[in-house]
Amino acid sequence: MHNPAHAGTARSPLVRAEDVTVRFESRDATVQAVNSVSFTLDPGEVLCILGESGSGKSVTLRALMRLLPPRRSFLTGRIEIGGRDVLAMSERALADLRGTEVGMIFQEPMVAFDPVYSVGRQITETIVRHEGVGRPEATRRALDLLERVRIPSPARRLRAYPHELSGGMRQRAMIALALSCRPSLLLADEPTTALDATVQIQILLLLRELQRELGMAVIFVTHDVGVAVEIADRIAVMYGGRFVETGPVGQIMRDPRHPYTRGLLTSTVHGSLRGTLLEAIPGSPPDMTRLPPGCAFAPRCRYAEPRCEAPPPAVDLSPRHMVRCVRAA
């Protein structure tokens, strides 16, 4: 496969996921949260996982770091990060990976912070623990990080407790914490969803800038097409626990091929649709405890036919554009 962006270097992917499958079992139901998800991510690439609520985005992201409830969840498949087999790692190696190679940010920054310690202390501790530098050096770097994420009066903010910061500032502080060990991969789970529009765009542009400067790869989960367009190199559209279409952002926006992707784009309201009836998708998203064996979108798809009752094949329209639909074959 020839990838012009990396011509000549033939770099190996940073992340390789193969047939990743996650089930949650309880007495009365099995949730098929993630179903045979496969993808690769190059160093420095930004992949957006786009899908509606409950489609399996967060669980996919957490599976990469094995952050799933231990007894009730079942994770199978193969996950490699930086050439290492994540599912074979010891808890200790995993904790190390989480702190150094991989940073994580969430919708709710309070998840990342301990409320009883100051922001500065938490960032400094992380740097000391993972990089083995002395405290003065770590403090200097923490200050530098707060400046990079554009927190005003950073020296004062280092001493602040998480709850003392406004929503946008807390989100910035969480980004600083995630970047404190210069990760090569950032996992971001709807980090701007709870923010107001004028703050959301600031955080998105900040992430884009940091990603470029640090040459970091990012997997960014969102339900918002507009957010994906602002940040992604490549989009993976998720439905019913599957990647139903993946491709470069331009291709997905201009030439979506999966009927669900098309429906998602036509039902995303924007001004130019004023005066027209919206092309909504009928019905509602699938019950993840009762997924049909074939295409999960079939019950809502206007093109559904008998062939759709079997699992649809992954069709490669081009080396970078995959669609999981019988009509694409």
Next chain:
Amino acid sequence: MSGGADTRAGGTRSEGAQGAGPQGGGARSGSAAPPLLEVRDLRKHFPVRGGILNRTVAWVKAVDDVDLHVRPGEVLGIVGESGCGKSTTARLLMHLIRADAGRVTFDGALVQADDAAGLREVRRQMQMVFQDSYSSLNPRLPIEETIMFGPKVHGVSAGAARERARELFTLVGLDPAQFIRRYPHELSGGQRQRVNIARALALEPRLLILDEAVSALDKSVEAQVLNLLLALRRELGLTYVFISHDLNVVQYMSDRVLVMYLGKVVEIGPTADIYERMQHPYTEALLSAMPSMDPDRRTERPPLTGDPPNPINPPPGCRFHTRCRFADDVCRRAEPRLAPVQGAGGGTGGDGRGGRDGGNDRNGGNGRNDTGGSHLVACHMRAVGSGHGLAPG
């Protein structure tokens, strides 16, 4: 605040023809229709308590001297970021909370907070749908019972109320045979929101206040509910106040749009004026903060830096001056009032409100009423009579 605020009440109110609504708006009334709902100087300040004595130490000026009106058959959109006072405005309009000041007129009659019978009637004619689709449904009752509750309280027999519930289910696109006996938790989010709309319609209201009514829904389902709302408006001749933080959805739904910032109306006007010829620097920033839908034209620079200020003790003068790139001395000193846009020809004739700003009556009557309402802005740099001029662009 200007003491002469009301001097022109009852003055010229030559409403322009209603702007063509999103779906044509067949149910529109005549061009000179008086507002169905009108509000002047609406105010709600919440006390902030603190200290050991738990005394009031500050005030949140959640809604601060808001004026608005809604004409029969139109959709008035209200946008603004969280905490700017949208929900408080909605609750004040519904009389769910008591205003500190202000006058609400519904269908030409003043609504009096101490007139219980009058309030009941207004609450019947105005209904509200909230974001959280669970909040107005009783979890222990089949949804049919919830729908029947309102009509029964208003003296409708159980049989007739049941009949009415079936009609309403059909109206909102839920098959009665399949749904009426279900409980709220047995429905998807979109179905629950349809039930909430049915509940709101049970007493045949004239006006619906939709407060983030589609915000919790997935996009594919949101589109269904928006289609439903526009169809209902056409069929039943309804009037909406449509509140959302989503500028795309408000643009799609509304005939006119009101933009709020920290408890104040900063700009109001016909949808096209707000989205294509916005005047207030905040409206401009809000609109350019919308993510691009074109990967080749991504946003390059954020329009604003920093977070919105704390609504407790908002900045003096123009509340936006701390984030505004045009702000000068007058902005820090004086609070700008809503006034017609400079040079836009919007005139004051649109709804007779222009006169609030004392000195601009001259500007009235230069036509353009066909836009369906005047375009007003609260900005020293952009409004008529400010004495400043700001080159557009």
